[in-house]
Amino acid sequence: MAVEWQEEWAFGDDRIDAEHISLIMQVNRIAVLIDHGADKATLSALVQTLLRSAEDHFTYEEDLMAATDYHDAADHCDAHQRLLCSARLIASSLLTNHEVTEADNIGKYLEGWLVMHIEKEDALFSTFLAGIDNTEVIENMLA
Numbered sequence: 001m002a003v004e005w006q007e008e009w010a011f012g013d014d015r016i017d018a019e020h021i022s023l024i025m026q027v028n029r030i031a032v033l034i035d036h037g038a039d040k041a042t043l044s045a046l047v048q049t050l051l052r053s054a055e056d057h058f059t060y061e062e063d064l065m066a067a068t069d070y071h072d073a074a075d076h077c078d079a080h081q082r083l084l085c086s087a088r089l090i091a092s093s094l095l096t097n098h099e100v101t102e103a104d105n106i107g108k109y110l111e112g113w114l115v116m117h118i119e120k121e122d123a124l125f126s127t128f129l130a131g132i133d134n135t136e137v138i139e140n141m142l143a
């Protein structure tokens, strides 16, 4: 079951929304390949690509948190680190002892991994940004 983009997840920042959609598409692709019995090396490579995309995305969010002096930045950054850590464990476990049959749970886990973060920590940050004038901050980050 693929994750479908929900309008209520819209963050209000074009780059963050585009990256969230890209991350969801990558997770969906991994889930489809798991359903089609893809081998562990292929899945591990895709999870590692997902990891690189997530790292870039989290760095942008964290730069934006620093630039706006976001009060919950430490907790949000901790959540990012936990997400990266668990995805790294999945990528490496796919290359070691796990049976492919266990990969089905990995697809579901990654779906929850991403959606829960978008709905919780990212939504809180989005609400914070909506309450401040960050036009200048964004312009400076893009300069």
Ligand SMILES: [Fe+2]
Binding pocket: 016, 020, 057, 061, 118, 122
């Ligand atoms: Fe995010």
Ligand SMILES: [Fe+2]
Binding pocket: 058, 061, 076, 080, 117, 121, 122
């Ligand atoms: Fe985040």
